[in-house]
Amino acid sequence: MQMPQPDASVLDRREAIVAALRQAGAGMVIDDAAETRAYECDALSAYRCPPLAVVLPGSTDEVARLMAVCHRLGVPVVPRGAGTSLAGGSMPTADAVVIGLARMNAVLEIAPGDRLIRVQAGRTNLSVSAAVDGQGFFYAPDPSSQLACAIGGNIGMNSGGAHCLKYGVTTNNLLGVTMVLMDGSIVELGGPMGEAPGLDLLGVVCGSEGQLGIVTEATLRILPKPSGARPVLIGFDSSETAGACVAAIIRAGVLPVAIEFMDRPCIRATEAHAHPGYPDCEALLIVEVEGTDPEIDEQLALIREIALSFAPVEFRESRSEDESRRIWLGRKSAFGAMGQMGDYICLDGTIPVSALPAVLRRIGELSREYGLAVANVFHAGDGNMHPLIIYDANAEGDLDRAEALGADILRLCVEVGGCLTGEHGVGIEKRDLMSDQYAPADLEAQMRVKDVFDPRWLLNAAKVFPLSVSASRREARPDPASHAA
Amino acid sequence: MQMPQPDASVLDRREAIVAALRQAGAGMVIDDAAETRAYECDALSAYRCPPLAVVLPGSTDEVARLMAVCHRLGVPVVPRGAGTSLAGGSMPTADAVVIGLARMNAVLEIAPGDRLIRVQAGRTNLSVSAAVDGQGFFYAPDPSSQLACAIGGNIGMNSGGAHCLKYGVTTNNLLGVTMVLMDGSIVELGGPMGEAPGLDLLGVVCGSEGQLGIVTEATLRILPKPSGARPVLIGFDSSETAGACVAAIIRAGVLPVAIEFMDRPCIRATEAHAHPGYPDCEALLIVEVEGTDPEIDEQLALIREIALSFAPVEFRESRSEDESRRIWLGRKSAFGAMGQMGDYICLDGTIPVSALPAVLRRIGELSREYGLAVANVFHAGDGNMHPLIIYDANAEGDLDRAEALGADILRLCVEVGGCLTGEHGVGIEKRDLMSDQYAPADLEAQMRVKDVFDPRWLLNAAKVFPLSVSASRREARPDPASHAA
Numbered sequence: 001m002q003m004p005q006p007d008a009s010v011l012d013r014r015e016a017i018v019a020a021l022r023q024a025g026a027g028m029v030i031d032d033a034a035e036t037r038a039y040e041c042d043a044l045s046a047y048r049c050p051p052l053a054v055v056l057p058g059s060t061d062e063v064a065r066l067m068a069v070c071h072r073l074g075v076p077v078v079p080r081g082a083g084t085s086l087a088g089g090s091m092p093t094a095d096a097v098v099i100g101l102a103r104m105n106a107v108l109e110i111a112p113g114d115r116l117i118r119v120q121a122g123r124t125n126l127s128v129s130a131a132v133d134g135q136g137f138f139y140a141p142d143p144s145s146q147l148a149c150a151i152g153g154n155i156g157m158n159s160g161g162a163h164c165l166k167y168g169v170t171t172n173n174l175l176g177v178t179m180v181l182m183d184g185s186i187v188e189l190g191g192p193m194g195e196a197p198g199l200d201l202l203g204v205v206c207g208s209e210g211q212l213g214i215v216t217e218a219t220l221r222i223l224p225k226p227s228g229a230r231p232v233l234i235g236f237d238s239s240e241t242a243g244a245c246v247a248a249i250i251r252a253g254v255l256p257v258a259i260e261f262m263d264r265p266c267i268r269a270t271e272a273h274a275h276p277g278y279p280d281c282e283a284l285l286i287v288e289v290e291g292t293d294p295e296i297d298e299q300l301a302l303i304r305e306i307a308l309s310f311a312p313v314e315f316r317e318s319r320s321e322d323e324s325r326r327i328w329l330g331r332k333s334a335f336g337a338m339g340q341m342g343d344y345i346c347l348d349g350t351i352p353v354s355a356l357p358a359v360l361r362r363i364g365e366l367s368r369e370y371g372l373a374v375a376n377v378f379h380a381g382d383g384n385m386h387p388l389i390i391y392d393a394n395a396e397g398d399l400d401r402a403e404a405l406g407a408d409i410l411r412l413c414v415e416v417g418g419c420l421t422g423e424h425g426v427g428i429e430k431r432d433l434m435s436d437q438y439a440p441a442d443l444e445a446q447m448r449v450k451d452v453f454d455p456r457w458l459l460n461a462a463k464v465f466p467l468s469v470s471a472s473r474r475e476a477r478p479d480p481a482s483h484a485a
Numbered sequence: 486m487q488m489p490q491p492d493a494s495v496l497d498r499r500e501a502i503v504a505a506l507r508q509a510g511a512g513m514v515i516d517d518a519a520e521t522r523a524y525e526c527d528a529l530s531a532y533r534c535p536p537l538a539v540v541l542p543g544s545t546d547e548v549a550r551l552m553a554v555c556h557r558l559g560v561p562v563v564p565r566g567a568g569t570s571l572a573g574g575s576m577p578t579a580d581a582v583v584i585g586l587a588r589m590n591a592v593l594e595i596a597p598g599d600r601l602i603r604v605q606a607g608r609t610n611l612s613v614s615a616a617v618d619g620q621g622f623f624y625a626p627d628p629s630s631q632l633a634c635a636i637g638g639n640i641g642m643n644s645g646g647a648h649c650l651k652y653g654v655t656t657n658n659l660l661g662v663t664m665v666l667m668d669g670s671i672v673e674l675g676g677p678m679g680e681a682p683g684l685d686l687l688g689v690v691c692g693s694e695g696q697l698g699i700v701t702e703a704t705l706r707i708l709p710k711p712s713g714a715r716p717v718l719i720g721f722d723s724s725e726t727a728g729a730c731v732a733a734i735i736r737a738g739v740l741p742v743a744i745e746f747m748d749r750p751c752i753r754a755t756e757a758h759a760h761p762g763y764p765d766c767e768a769l770l771i772v773e774v775e776g777t778d779p780e781i782d783e784q785l786a787l788i789r790e791i792a793l794s795f796a797p798v799e800f801r802e803s804r805s806e807d808e809s810r811r812i813w814l815g816r817k818s819a820f821g822a823m824g825q826m827g828d829y830i831c832l833d834g835t836i837p838v839s840a841l842p843a844v845l846r847r848i849g850e851l852s853r854e855y856g857l858a859v860a861n862v863f864h865a866g867d868g869n870m871h872p873l874i875i876y877d878a879n880a881e882g883d884l885d886r887a888e889a890l891g892a893d894i895l896r897l898c899v900e901v902g903g904c905l906t907g908e909h910g911v912g913i914e915k916r917d918l919m920s921d922q923y924a925p926a927d928l929e930a931q932m933r934v935k936d937v938f939d940p941r942w943l944l945n946a947a948k949v950f951p952l953s954v955s956a957s958r959r960e961a962r963p964d965p966a967s968h969a970a
Contacts, residue, residue, distance in 0.1 A: 111837070111839060112735070112736040112738070113732040113733070113735055113736035113837075113838055113839040114735070114837040114838050114839050114868075115735055115838075135738070136737075136738035137738060158685070168653075168657065171685070171688065172653065172657050185926060187926065187927060187930065188927075191902060191903075191904060192837045192902050192903070193835045193836070193837070193867075193868060193902075193903055193904050193907070196904050196922070197904055197905045197906045197910070197911045197915065197919060197922060197949075198911060198919060198922075198923070198928075198931050198949055198950070199689055199692075199693055199696065199697075199931040199934050199935065199949075200643070200656070200688055200689050200691065200692045200693070201689065201930060201931065201934070202688075203656065203685055203687075203688020203689055203691065204684055204685050204686065204688055204689045204934075206685065206688065207684075207685045208684055208685070211684065212684075223740065224738030224739065224740050225738065227783070247598040248598070250597070250598055250599070250600055251597045251598035252621075253597070253620070253621040253622060253709030253710065254709065255708065255709050291776065291777075291780055292776075292777075292779055292780045292783055294777055294779040294780070295776055295777045295779065295780045298712070298777055350678045351678070352596070352599045352677045352678070353598055353599050353600075354596060354598040354599050382678075383599075383678060417676060417677050417678075418676075418677070418678055419676060419678050419681050419682055420682045421682045422678070425682070426682045426683060430682065434682060434683060437681070437682060437683075438683070441670060441672070442672060442673075443683075445672070445686060445937060445938070446683050446684040446686065448937040449684050449686070449689075449934060449937055450684065451937075452930060452933040452934055452936075452937065453930070464682075464683055464684075465683070
């Protein structure tokens with residue numbers, strides 16, 4: 001993948017820049033080469049580059065002071081939550097200061113009566129739910145990385161998760177943010193009501209991948225915990241049949257809280273790794289429904305009727321807490337299991353549910369054409385695919401081939417009416433595919449909105465937009481050498 | 486209310502403009518003064534002004550041709566759905582061409598398997614649900630005007646409704662739009678997945694009150710109809726107690742599909758008008774829960790327990806379809822009933838639920854200070870107030886006093902952490918209050934986003950933003966006289 005050259009005039013001023021950051025007295029400054037290496041990549045670990053420096057502020061005001069310094073000195077900034085991005089969303093460049101939110105993890109307010117919690121943006125996803133669990137509430141979006149990933153990153157990527165079929169993704173559960181703009185000014189968007197008169201800038205911030213500002217605090221919708229939940233596991237002798245069953249369930253008007261899909265490569269790897277006792281079949285679905293026991297029974301009866309019409313090789317309804325845990329165990333350990341099979345790229349193209357059978361068939365063909373294994377494990381109910389392309393990082397050219405296969409799969413998603421990313425973001429991984437998704441005028445409109453928030457393109461630049469398309473904007477930066485440190 | 490002067494250089498070219506519109510061959514053109522009067526106002530009928538002309542196109546391409554003509558000639562455009570805006574969102578100016586979507590009401594696609602319907606934007610809200618009812622689905626946002634209001638207007642105002650406590654407002658149920666920009670170009674935002682990589686311009690379009698473009702087609706999320714629903718009516722001897730009960734229900738982790746509130750003036754007017762058999766008390770709540778019968782029973786048992794701890798004067802659980810219909814009858818005829826009491830302004834400030842008791846008390850005090858009756862009927866569960874200020878349009882100065890009282894009530898909503906409008910929009914009604922909600926830098930950021938979409942401020946101008954704040958932008962329009970007709 002092509003990487004833009006760092007700004008030499010910034011590199012030349014490294015010492016002065018670090019001194020100015022320290023002088024701002026706004027958080028721990030890390031510039032030792034051994035220590036900045038801990039920040040050289042995120043979960044897209046095929047690409048690495050240590051930043052110029054890392055700063056870990058402790059408050060919104062400190063973030064504002066740091067941003068003002070970087071703005072004055074013309075230094076690029078890369079925001080970082082927990083660094084779990086799979087698309088390189090928080091990968092540094094050599095000329096950038098990473099502003100990391102790891103220390104900002106406090107709960108600021110819990111208001112069950114207003115169905116909200118307010119937290120600092122460095123707080124992990126799971127610990128948000130944990131903070132309101134005792135009061136009978138939870139925070140719905142649940143990415144696989146929820147133990148580690150930060151709410152700030154969730155907002156940047158508009159993260160989803162297994163349970164988003166019913167509850168929606170981050171944008172459906174976000175009420176307001178405090179955000180620091182590149183020039184150091186602090187804005188409040190949304191609020192306890194989640195809506196605001198005039199133009200809804202909160203909506204455009206959610207999913208903006210750190211292009212518009214750094215979110216430091218977030219007000220999140222919390223929901224009452226359901227009385228109960230129960231999964232079923234359904235095995236099929238073909239992926240297309242499993243895909244057709246998903247579409248039939250949705251079409252019938254049942255709304256499970258999750259419909260998860262795993263294909264044979266994924267089932268086998270998972271079975272070897274975590275021994276969940278899955279059947280050895282071509283594809284399986286985990287369908288979970290929520291509610292009181294009678295409601296669960298009613299929904300599962302309908303799902304059973306639909307599933308049986310597709311001649312499944314297995315229909316296993318959980319009869320106990322322990323069985324539920326085992327049904328989910330394989331799904332939850334799938335990514336870890338795949339990691340044992342080799343290196344992998346995890347895509348997250350999203351398609352209309354009705355296109356699932358055709359897309360799964362075509363992915364199988366592409367996998368054979370490229371000679372690279374592809375395992376599928378994904379949120380089928382909302383069409384959020386997660387094809388994992390297995391490759392060998394030590395084999396010459398394997399990564400390039402895997403990336404080319406990934407690009408073909410994502411183009412296929414766009415062709416059938418879907419989009420490049422359901423929740424991982426564009427980052428560096430998919431920036432050049434944005435021209436497949438959007439016409440030039442559409443990209444221009446998006447970039448003009450970025451111009452409004454970050455006119456000098458200092459913030460998380462060279463991401464999201466195709467390098468060739470955004471190049472002229474980045475180059476139009478006023479010469480940073482003219483800024484005295 | 487202050488109104489900006491129409492652009493004389495546009496009025497002078499009236500005939501040439503109408504001729505150019507006709508020549509575009511893009512829909513029925515109405516310029517006869519008797520007929521344009523039908524479009525002189527929307528549901529904020531205290532303010533009226535016939536437009537220069539009205540055009541009723543039949544397709545997205547026709548809208549694009551009309552917009553291109555107006556753009557070329559420098560003529561302001563006012564988009565109009567069904568004209569049910571309560572905030573003057575589709576009120577014309579004398580120099581504007583109204584582009585009305587009433588003829589564009591087709592269903593373009595129904596895809597239950599993908600949980601979506603695609604319609605033209607002039608289709609009424611209720612007829613969207615009607616189109617998918619037979620397949621067991623519905624479209625969730627249900628504004629009181631749902632029989633008449635158009636989906637395009639719903640998107641412009643981010644409309645809610647009684648059932649939005651559980652299902653969210655328009656932005657939570659909108660997947661994509663086709664939109665025509667002021668220069669006549671056509672853009673697609675979102676899509677069947679409802680999300681898209683890069684910046685989420687769909688989010689900023691929803692609720693943008695026709696400031697960014699004219700939405701001509703929309704892809705909407707449809708949901709499976711619940712198995713059943715049942716309301717309870719709970720009467721209280723004070724509004725504050727009713728408000729406290731709402732907060733307690735939400736805090737306890739119950740999520741009814743609706744919690745509606747009516748106070749004594751509203752109960753009395755409704756009883757006289759529609760005879761729903763309501764108790765004569767200070768305030769009542771209608772709480773509706775959904776699900777299977779056992780689930781409904783469980784939720785209502787908990788609601789009963791909470792309600793009884795507030796010593797209600799009545800707790801009436803519906804025991805039949807007919808009783809459910811009667812419980813809702815009063816609420817649904819409330820606005821009609823209030824119309825019989827006199828002229829009224831209907832506000833829609835939104836507040837945190839926990840602030841309900843204090844805000845209701847303060848509204849009572851303000852009502853006495855101003856000597857104007859205020860009736861309250863609103864979506865209490867999500868804090869979306871609807872104070873109705875009763876006045877006499879024929880009494881000198883009454884409208885001004887009612888507006889001043891309304892402004893005080895809305896400032897109160899902002900003070901307690903709420904916002905000016907939950908679903909009606911800012912329009913002309915609340916534009917000058919936007920400075921109470923936002924700091925100058927916040928308004929500037931919003932206006933710069935408008936600049937991106939409509940650099941000449943021709944589209945629904947002089948709305949949403951305070952007149953004094955947006956004046957310089959509107960005046961910076963290139964002289965329309967320089968545009969040959």
